[in-house]
Amino acid sequence: MKEATSGNTGHGIAKICKALGIRCQLIMPAGTARGKTNAISVMGAGIEVVLHSDPGETPVERARREGAQEGCCNLDQYANWRNPWAQKTYLAPQLFAAAGTVSLVSVASGTMGTCMGLKQYINEHGLPTRVLPVLLTEHQEVPGARPLSKVQQDIKLPWQKLFTLDDIELGTRHPSFLLAYYSWRVLPQMLGPSFGLAFQGGLRRIQKEKLAGRLDALRIDGKIDVVLVGADSYLPYLDLFLGETQSDERHTYENPDLLALAV
CATH class of the missing domain: 3.40.50.1100 (Rossmann fold)
Structure with missing residues (x-):
C-alpha cells in the first residue's frame, strides 16, 4: 500500500493495514510535524513513513507513480470518489x-x-x-x-x-x-x-x-x-x-x- 498523506488519513490507513497484515508506506511532506510521523512510526514493522522533499514531484504524484508498480496499490484519497x-x-x-x-x-x-x-x-x-x-x-x-x-x-x-x-x-x-x-x-x-x-x-x-x-x-x-x-x-x-x-x-x-x- 502506498499513500500520500500529511496525517489523519495516513494514520487511519496505517491502523487498518497493521490489523490486516498489509505492508504500508506513507509518503509525507518533509516538513510534516514530528508528532504526526512519530504517531505512525511507533506502529512498528510493516508500517513505514517516507519523508518526501523532491520539488519536482509532489508526494501525491510519487504515491500514484509508485502505487502503479506491480504488487503495489494506491488508494489515492485525492482522486477517489x-x-x-x-x-x-x-x-x-x-x-x-x-x-x-x-x-x-x-x-x-x-x-x-x-x-x-x-x-x-x-x-x-x-x-x-x-x-x-x-x-x-x-x-x-x-x-x-x-x-x-x-x-x-x-x-x-x-x-x-x-x-x-x-x-x-x-x-x-x-x-x-x-x-x-x-x-x-x-x-x-x-x-x-x-x-x-x-x-x-x-x-x-x-x-x-x-x-x-x-x-x-x-x-x-x-x-x-x-x-x-x-x-x-x-x-x-x-x-x-x-x-x-x-x-x-x-x-x-x-x-x-x-x-x-x-x-
Missing part, C-alpha cells in the same frame, strides 16, 4: 443533526473531499447552508491544508463542479495557530491548527460579506450561525504551537480582537 461520498454519507448527517440549519460551514481543505461531500448533501437536501473551503495563501504552511496551486496540481476529484474560486477563502499560518490557541479557552476540545485555519477563513469571509453589504444574505431566521470543522488535535503540533504563540505577545491577551488576528 469514496472520499467525498463518505463525508456526504457519514459526516454530513451527523453534523446537521447536531448543529441544525446553519449559515456557513468553514473547512480547512487538503483534499476538498470534506467540502465536496458537505456540499453534495446540502444540494440534495435543499439546505441554505454555504460551504466555505479554506485554502492556504501560496508559500504558507498549515498541516492538513493546501494552497490553490497544489489543489489544482494534485486533486483529481471534480471539486470545480461544486465550487468557484469566489467560493474559496484563503488563510495564513501564524493566525491559524493563534486562533486555534484562543479557541482552547472556550471549547471542550483543544483542536489543532487546521481548525484555526477554518476559524480564520470563516472570520475573513464574514468580514468580506459585511463590507460588501451582503451580510443579511447569510442570515437564517435572523441569525448567522457558523460551523468550523476541526479535524485534528493540538497534540502532534505542541512544539509548533509553542513557537508560533510564544513569539507573539498577543497570546497573553485576555480578550483579543479575533478579527484583527484573522485579517
Whole structure:
C-alpha cells in the first residue's frame, strides 16, 4: 500500500493495514510535524513513513507513480470518489443533526473531499447552508491544508463542479495557530491548527460579506450561525504551537480582537 498523506488519513490507513497484515508506506511532506510521523512510526514493522522533499514531484504524484508498480496499490484519497461520498454519507448527517440549519460551514481543505461531500448533501437536501473551503495563501504552511496551486496540481476529484474560486477563502499560518490557541479557552476540545485555519477563513469571509453589504444574505431566521470543522488535535503540533504563540505577545491577551488576528 502506498499513500500520500500529511496525517489523519495516513494514520487511519496505517491502523487498518497493521490489523490486516498489509505492508504500508506513507509518503509525507518533509516538513510534516514530528508528532504526526512519530504517531505512525511507533506502529512498528510493516508500517513505514517516507519523508518526501523532491520539488519536482509532489508526494501525491510519487504515491500514484509508485502505487502503479506491480504488487503495489494506491488508494489515492485525492482522486477517489469514496472520499467525498463518505463525508456526504457519514459526516454530513451527523453534523446537521447536531448543529441544525446553519449559515456557513468553514473547512480547512487538503483534499476538498470534506467540502465536496458537505456540499453534495446540502444540494440534495435543499439546505441554505454555504460551504466555505479554506485554502492556504501560496508559500504558507498549515498541516492538513493546501494552497490553490497544489489543489489544482494534485486533486483529481471534480471539486470545480461544486465550487468557484469566489467560493474559496484563503488563510495564513501564524493566525491559524493563534486562533486555534484562543479557541482552547472556550471549547471542550483543544483542536489543532487546521481548525484555526477554518476559524480564520470563516472570520475573513464574514468580514468580506459585511463590507460588501451582503451580510443579511447569510442570515437564517435572523441569525448567522457558523460551523468550523476541526479535524485534528493540538497534540502532534505542541512544539509548533509553542513557537508560533510564544513569539507573539498577543497570546497573553485576555480578550483579543479575533478579527484583527484573522485579517
